[in-house]
Amino acid sequence: MAFQRYKDLLQQKKKEFYLLCRYNNNPILKTFYKNYCKILSKVISVAKHMYYNEVICNSENKIKSTWKIINEEKGKTRSRPIIQFLKTNNNIVNNQKVMANIFSNYFLSVVELLNKDNKRDDKNTNPLHYLQNFI
Secondary structure, three states, rough: OOHHHHHHHHHHHHHOOOOOOOOOOOOOHHHHHHHHHHHHHHHHHHHHHHHHHHHHHHOHHHHHHHHHHHHHHHHHOOOOOOOEEEEOOEEEEEOOHHHHHHHHHHHHHHHHHHHHHHOOOOOOOOOHHHHHHHH
């Protein structure tokens, strides 16, 4: 982004002025530095405001874009952890597809175990039987 380059350049100049003021007791230079800092802060604030307005105006989902900007400014970033490896039966697996299959097989086996515990014989039961028992 072009703004970022200009911002970096202006902040570099600010640092140079700071170093000049630090090693120099010239009151005019210190006043210049303070004014420069105030103006730089205002310029950065206005530039951010203009950029964020443009992002929101060009967005299809304005609320989502607004919250994304708010969270960026607050420093909240959502990063989902990526599972690098999985240890099963003393084997380490790092292939994403194999890990997905391991999870899938695990959850299918849980369903099968739950079905085994349910000892009803649904094959021979007529749904009308349930209605008659309910009434």
